[in-house]
Structures are given as structure tokens and as C-alpha cells.
Amino acid sequence: MAIPSYAPRYALARTVVVSFSLLFISFTLLFSCRPPFKTTLSKFSPFTTSQTPYTAAIIYLARLSHADELLESLASVNVYLPLRDPWPIILFHTGDFDDTPVQDDFLARLREKIGGASNRSDWDFSDRVEFVKLDWELPEGIPHTKEELNPVSPSSWPGYHHMCAFYSTKIFFNPRLQDVTYYLRMDTDSLFLEPLCYDPFEVMHTRQRSYGYLGVGNDAPIVTKGLWRFIRNYVDSHPREVELQLNASKTWKWPIGSTNGDVDLDDLSVSGYYNNFEIVKLEEFRKPEVKEWLYHLIQYPEGFYKWRWGDAPLRWVTTQMFFNIERDTERLCGIRYYHPYNYLEHCDCVPLHP
Numbered sequence: 001m002a003i004p005s006y007a008p009r010y011a012l013a014r015t016v017v018v019s020f021s022l023l024f025i026s027f028t029l030l031f032s033c034r035p036p037f038k039t040t041l042s043k044f045s046p047f048t049t050s051q052t053p054y055t056a057a058i059i060y061l062a063r064l065s066h067a068d069e070l071l072e073s074l075a076s077v078n079v080y081l082p083l084r085d086p087w088p089i090i091l092f093h094t095g096d097f098d099d100t101p102v103q104d105d106f107l108a109r110l111r112e113k114i115g116g117a118s119n120r121s122d123w124d125f126s127d128r129v130e131f132v133k134l135d136w137e138l139p140e141g142i143p144h145t146k147e148e149l150n151p152v153s154p155s156s157w158p159g160y161h162h163m164c165a166f167y168s169t170k171i172f173f174n175p176r177l178q179d180v181t182y183y184l185r186m187d188t189d190s191l192f193l194e195p196l197c198y199d200p201f202e203v204m205h206t207r208q209r210s211y212g213y214l215g216v217g218n219d220a221p222i223v224t225k226g227l228w229r230f231i232r233n234y235v236d237s238h239p240r241e242v243e244l245q246l247n248a249s250k251t252w253k254w255p256i257g258s259t260n261g262d263v264d265l266d267d268l269s270v271s272g273y274y275n276n277f278e279i280v281k282l283e284e285f286r287k288p289e290v291k292e293w294l295y296h297l298i299q300y301p302e303g304f305y306k307w308r309w310g311d312a313p314l315r316w317v318t319t320q321m322f323f324n325i326e327r328d329t330e331r332l333c334g335i336r337y338y339h340p341y342n343y344l345e346h347c348d349c350v351p352l353h354p
């Protein structure tokens, strides 16, 4: 008779054990497969930005006379730059690549150099190359001969000066880049030396950066004459938009001794990014306050065409004036890169999603 008397208690115990087991399994499944809501948000929110669409391009300012070094540089892009998508490679030029036979010959040489299709893309690397012509004209308001203008760097006048004006200001408004989110600039004498362990566009996009760079140097006072005063005047006339930002910046330094006249500003160099490699989020440089500054620069053509103000210091000044350097800029580590006269401190390559 023990059996009947124990049966209900056993059934009760079994129900309790089964219920607890089911409850335990449900909780285990719930928490192991789907983390709590808060965890889900914090764990995945950094990547949600990389889900928003973006477009990118690799750009060069090219010269037929430097075709050999350009081919070397392109070959290094093909081999060492891992990109999520086969973004276009835009070769801006000023007419020397305009004829179809010239373009065809260059592309044939490129194919010969890199040996056919890239191993990372369905597209042949050379199919991604585009030629885009720029019309460079000397601006109004300055003499159009070297003798009258007397530039500080006559041997490179006017080509190099056009280049500085182009990369400092006009590039952001070039029609071909209108729908491009990020460009990566290379110069014909820029080279990647080893494979990179991440896609730099993905890093910029995921971390919501506006400017990516490798290092900072400076331009000699011989080619920055008048620039410090030009900056000072602009900042003085924009106390809220620009001066506050500069004062808050940990990286911006006004020249010491300049306010009491102890130092001649024209004897002082201006810092500059080594922007022969850079990644730019174009829309950030098209904001009204940045545009106003860039327009102010264009309105003073002597800056570029007589004093040869460079795009490197002007990129530094522009980002300092309008960006929060810690939040908006990215030092892109781990890129083994060569460009003449640049001394880059190495920092390790860390994959974006280790």
C-alpha cells in the first residue's frame, strides 16, 4: 500500500522538478542565446554605424611625366590595401591623360605591371581606374607671369601652386566627388610597403571619423610667409565659431612670443599633416563654417600663388579650427607606408574586429 500513498507525492515532486527544469532551461536559453537588452545595445551599437551605406574612392593627382612612379604606387594599392568593395580609383589630371590612346596605353602598362585581375576582387583592378580632367587657371587678382608675381618658389610655379590650392580647397567641391563619402588620397610618390590588417574606410566609418592621417610634420617658414597672421585675423573675426574651438583644443598651439612682438611670425613654421596620404569625409569639409574659411583662402590668391602656402599645413589648420581632434580624427596605425621626406613613427596594426 506504500505505492498508492506515495504516488501523489511522487507526482507532485515530479511536477515541481519538471517545472523547475523547464524554467531553468528557458532561462539558460534566453540568456545564452539572447543577451539582455542592455547588453545587446552596448555590444553591437559600435557596429550599427558601419551598416549605414557609404561610398569611397582612391584619388591621385597624376602627371604623365610621373607615370612610372604612379604605376608603382597603384601596384602597391592593388596588393596591400584590403577594401570591402572595389572602389573607383580616380586619376585627376590637367589634360595630359585626356586622349584615349594615352589612357589605353597607361592601363595596358598597369595590367602588365600587376599581372591581371586583383586576387581580392571580381573586378580587374585596371577597370576601376577613371581619368578626370581638371581645368587649372590662374585666378583673377594676381599677375599671371612669374616675373611680375615674383613667387617665393619660382621653380615649381605654377603647377605645384595649383596643386596646393586644389588639395586645400577645391577638392571638396569637385563634381566627381559629389556623391563620394570618403576619399583616400595617394600621391604618385606614395607607396604601401606591406599588407594592411584592416580596411581604412571601414575604420573611419565605424568610428565616425572625419579625417584620417598617418603623421604630422611641418612646412618651413619660407613657404608659410603671412600664414600665421592670416589665421590670427580670421580667428579674431570668428571668436565664437573658431576661437573657442582652438582654445579648447589640446593640439593647437599659438606661436610663443608672437603677441608681444618678440618673435617675427614669418620666421615660424606651421604644423601640417603628411597628407600625401589622408582619408577625408567630404561632407564634413563642406559644412557652412568650413566653406566660409575655404572661401576666405580662395579670396586671397597670393597665399597659394605667391607665398606657396601648402595643403599640408592648411589641412592641419582647417581640422584644428573646425573639428574636435580627439573625436573626429583618426591616426591610422599599422600602415607601412613610404613617401620621400616623411618620418612616420610606427604604431602597430590592430584589426578592426579582432
Ligand SMILES: Nc1nc2c(ncn2[C@@H]2O[C@H](COP(=O)(O)OP(=O)(O)OP(=O)(O)O)[C@@H](O)[C@H]2O)c(=O)[nH]1
Binding pocket: 060, 061, 062, 063, 066, 093, 094, 158, 159, 160, 163, 186, 187, 188, 189, 276, 340, 341
Ligand atoms: N598634374 C599635376 N600634378 C602635380 C603637379 N605638381 C604636383 N602634382 C601632383 O600632386 C601630388 C603632390 O605633388 P608632390 O610633388 O609629390 O608634392 P609633395 O609630396 O608635397 O612634394 P615632394 O616632397 O616633392 O614629394 C603628386 O601626386 C604629384 O604628381 C603639377 O604641376 N601638375
Ligand SMILES: [Mg+2]
Binding pocket: 187, 188, 189, 190, 276, 339
Ligand atoms: Mg609627394
